[in-house]
Amino acid sequence: MNPSSLSARDKQILWHPFTQHGLEQYPVEITSAKGAYLFQSDGSKLLDCTSSWWVNIHGHGHPALAEALKRQALQLDHVLFGGVTHEPAVRLAERLVEVTGLAGHRVFYSDNGSTAVEVALKAALKHQRNRGLPRNTIAALRGGYHGDTFGAMAAGGSIGYFDKADLNAVPVVHLPVPHRAADAPLDEESLTLLGQCQSMLDEPHIAALIVEPLIQGAAGMRTHSIAFMRALLEYARQRGVLLIVDEVMTGFGRTGNMFALQHLGVVPDMLCLSKALTGGILPLGATLISGEVFDSFKGPDFSTALAHGHSFTGNPISCAVALESLHLFEREQTLQRVLRLEQFYRERLLPMATQIADLPPPRLLGGIFAFEVPGMDSRYGNAGARGLISWFLKRGLLLRPIGNTLYLMPPFCVGDAELALLEGALHEFVNELR
Numbered sequence: 001m002n003p004s005s006l007s008a009r010d011k012q013i014l015w016h017p018f019t020q021h022g023l024e025q026y027p028v029e030i031t032s033a034k035g036a037y038l039f040q041s042d043g044s045k046l047l048d049c050t051s052s053w054w055v056n057i058h059g060h061g062h063p064a065l066a067e068a069l070k071r072q073a074l075q076l077d078h079v080l081f082g083g084v085t086h087e088p089a090v091r092l093a094e095r096l097v098e099v100t101g102l103a104g105h106r107v108f109y110s111d112n113g114s115t116a117v118e119v120a121l122k123a124a125l126k127h128q129r130n131r132g133l134p135r136n137t138i139a140a141l142r143g144g145y146h147g148d149t150f151g152a153m154a155a156g157g158s159i160g161y162f163d164k165a166d167l168n169a170v171p172v173v174h175l176p177v178p179h180r181a182a183d184a185p186l187d188e189e190s191l192t193l194l195g196q197c198q199s200m201l202d203e204p205h206i207a208a209l210i211v212e213p214l215i216q217g218a219a220g221m222r223t224h225s226i227a228f229m230r231a232l233l234e235y236a237r238q239r240g241v242l243l244i245v246d247e248v249m250t251g252f253g254r255t256g257n258m259f260a261l262q263h264l265g266v267v268p269d270m271l272c273l274s275k276a277l278t279g280g281i282l283p284l285g286a287t288l289i290s291g292e293v294f295d296s297f298k299g300p301d302f303s304t305a306l307a308h309g310h311s312f313t314g315n316p317i318s319c320a321v322a323l324e325s326l327h328l329f330e331r332e333q334t335l336q337r338v339l340r341l342e343q344f345y346r347e348r349l350l351p352m353a354t355q356i357a358d359l360p361p362p363r364l365l366g367g368i369f370a371f372e373v374p375g376m377d378s379r380y381g382n383a384g385a386r387g388l389i390s391w392f393l394k395r396g397l398l399l400r401p402i403g404n405t406l407y408l409m410p411p412f413c414v415g416d417a418e419l420a421l422l423e424g425a426l427h428e429f430v431n432e433l434r
């Protein structure tokens with residue numbers, strides 16, 4: 001390796017996310033991106049099979065998003081959001097309430113998915129304190145993941161990524177949940193687990209239930225049945241437990257509907273959004289919070305207010321780009337593209353993956369396709385997963401398995417050439433494994 005190369009310099013000075021630097025090879029150098037492709041310094045291109053960690057939806061280098069960014073940067077780049085407002089923040093909040101169907105909800109901006117969750121957890125616990133209720137514990141689902149700040153880590157504490165010592169910021173109980181296809185009926189085991197969840201939600205100290213609706217991303221794209229999730233959320237609601245729906249990964253078309261909530265028909269007290277909110281090109285988080293919860297924070301002094309804010313809360317450029325991304329959904333019929341991708345997975349990839357996949361069965365939901373590679377270690381970042389990354393890199397695909405789960409989640413702009421590339425690579429992979 002040339003010591004003055006970018007990746008050699010990187011190796012001397014950088015610390016990468018979710019990376020064991022004792023094992024990791026040189027990072028892939030990317031110099032530019034367009035559509036569904038990332039370009040390397042030698043001009044070769046890689047298909048962005050994870051949508052750059054589940055964020056990109058319209059494709060890289062989209063002129064409309066770049067224009068919106070430039071326009072807003074020249075008009076108003078940034079201003080504090082305490083006691084100040086601006087058009088992009090207000091307009092985006094109006095649009096978010098409209099597209100989610102959550103009329104009456106307030107929008108609290110932050111910087112990323114973890115902070116969107118952190119705001120929800122903090123607001124839920126304080127809402128209960130403001131009402132004088134002893135509800136101080138969050139209920140979360142086993143296998144759920146909600147980000148890497150301390151509250152979010154506690155909620156995702158059963159996933160196995162984090163040190164136990166880091167999980168005590170917020171009291172959390174983890175509910176046992178079944179993984180099933182989205183359209184599966186409530187079977188006997190699901191009913192038994194539902195009963196166990198219900199008893200745990202009956203505890204008077206439960207403040208809120210946080211869920212990834214329909215699909216647990218970091219757990220390895222594991223789906224829940226709509227029937228189970230509906231029954232669980234409806235029960236929590238009846239018991240006075242606040243519902244926090246974390247759509248950081250699923251929001252903005254990823255599951256085939258604009259929001260996974262629309263599969264469920266449930267109105268949450270709080271909804272966490274980020275990742276694809278800006279089309280996936282700038283950081284922004286938003287937590288939509290019901291009017292009822294908001295009202296409990298009003299009072300004669302600061303003691304009942306939400307003590308939370310970030311330097312870049314409501315950044316005008318991020319908000320303007322998010323608004324443009326919502327326009328693109330209409331102009332480019334983005335949801336149609338997701339349905340096309342889902343159909344491609346069903347018709348072309350599923351039959352191949354089914355021939356080799358280990359249990360659980362392959363999953364397919366909107367723009368997401370996942371299956372377990374047989375004979376592989378299921379722990380995060382294992383040697384097999386690193387081998388898979390190299391194997392696919394040689395074939396022009398950048399992906400990042402989760403343990404033994406190989407998943408595809410490209411930007412929705414993929415066309416026939418990209419689908420053929422995916423199909424060809426999977427075909428070769430399956431043949432090698434058979």
Ligand SMILES: Cc1ncc(COP(=O)(O)O)c(C=O)c1O
Pocket residue numbers: 112113114115117145146147148212217218246247248249250274275
């Ligand atoms: C469901 C869910 N919530 C929260 C997060 C955290 O988002 P971020 O990485 O932007 O902090 C993620 C990230 O993958 C996620 O999938």
